[in-house]
Amino acid sequence: MQTIEILGNNDTRSGFGAGLLEIGKQNSQVVALCADLTGSLKMDAFKKEFPERFFQIGIAEANMMGVAAGLATAGKIPFTGTFANFSTGRVYDQIRQSIAYSDKNVKICASHAGLTLGEDGATHQILEDLGMMKMLPGMVVINPCDYNQTKAATIAIGNYVGPCYLRFGRPKVPIFTPDNQVFEIGKALTIFEGADVSIFCTGHLVWKSIQAAQALAERGISAEVINIHTIKPLDSEAILNSARKTRCVVTAEEHMYNGGLGDSICQLLSRNMPLPVEMVGVNDTFGESGTPDQLMAKYGLDVKDVVAAAERAIARKN
């Protein structure tokens, strides 16, 4: 089995900050808006470099989405920054009407998604955001896995015309994708080829799925691991090709079963290629306070959970 080299350790939100600065240098129409979380979103560098293109909106997320829609109307490329909870649920109707239905070129950039936000607890740990965003017609939904990929994804959405939701997180996690990657929206990335089970994973669960595949290999199981960084549009071809080969599927994400990547893949498979699917995700419950590692363990989002899901999926094959 191919070894995956760890290149460093950093949070995905810092990848967003670096990508925002970079796309800001490339395109003078890029502007950034933040609702009183500039440091948390790592938008300081953009703010320092382009003070006239950075707008502090205050604790007023609904207004931030509307202002972004207005800036986009006038030809700007706005990136909004706040926590994932306040980027979605709090402002769903503003996004729905003023951005998605109005076809505005707004980039909704959301940090601290999921359980790994940690000690702040369930008020801030949104596990429904992918579902809300993917239900909006025309919305691109992206959940990159590490610092480098988040940076590349930030640049990619800046170059794409249309509304996008970019989800990233708080804790430092291993960096294992190349620093010079070109991010292709909607293109799944195969990390390991395998024969026995397909593991489709996204965000922080990609690294855990890599570790799971390594553990499975020690037990003689060949797992295919595919990074689905784009939840919408889904790379149906890559998913179906892999599933056709392995005949069973695991999905892994830091999100509810409802509305997440697993939900999308189940829809795809049930229509095209019904096969056993086991899902790693959160089962219809809120989170709680704790360290990221404790929470991922308690809510079943750990390496061992991906391993167990793969074994269950394989056992269900005819």
Add this chain to the structure above:
Amino acid sequence: MPSIQELESIASQVRRDIVRMVHAVQSGHPGGSLGCADYLTALYFEIMNHQPDNFTQEAKDEDVFILSNGHISPLFYSVLARSGYFPVSELATFRKLNSRLQGHPTTHDHLEGVRIASGSLGQGLSVATGIALAKKMDNDKAYVYVNMGDGELQEGQNWEAIMFAAHKKLNNIIATIDFNRQQIDGSVEDIMGFFELRSKFEAFGWNVLEMNGNNMSEIIACNKEAKALNSDRPCVILMKTEMGYGVDFMMGSHEWHGIPPNDEQLARALNQLPETLGDY
């Protein structure tokens, strides 16, 4: 430049369009549409510097109007068509299947003149503020106009935008509040009596003007005054209107907020509204 009399004559045709459109599909919102007909006529035929025959979303160096209370779409569509954004004949498709003239305005079907979807209330001022901000960045001297209902001010997002626009010194915004004191369930005063509006806006750092929105001369004069303020504050005009203005039996009541006239009522309404530009 049209005279006051000419503007009034256009407004009469716009009102005919409104009642005919709402009658034809037996749905829509005539009350607020009629009340704001004089203002939007003045805006599109006199006040704004805009290019109906060369519509762009970006509107560089052009004045922009954002309709926040999207339910007065019959008025919006009539004024857009009559000022040349799209063919007047298209008014006949209002609220029908496959029409670009949706129940509430949308950009989704590329209807010329519409820059944002509205209908879910309280969002238009934020959007207008974003456009105004972009114009400042681009050193574009044009104005951004935005109309809201008075009941609509119950939506909290407006007050976020009101704060933001003043903080950013967006003196290129001229907002109007359709101050007809009526909303769906009754009078604004009974439902959420937030009068006095002047002091609220002043406390938030806005310039406040008042006008009778059903008096063409006053509308023109007040808008000239708004542009001549020479202040770093955004401006709001408290626009007193009569819901249903121009059709006697629709005036002064919230009853006609969202119900269509029947055949007999249509005939009575049209009798009061001279056909000046030709019906669609």
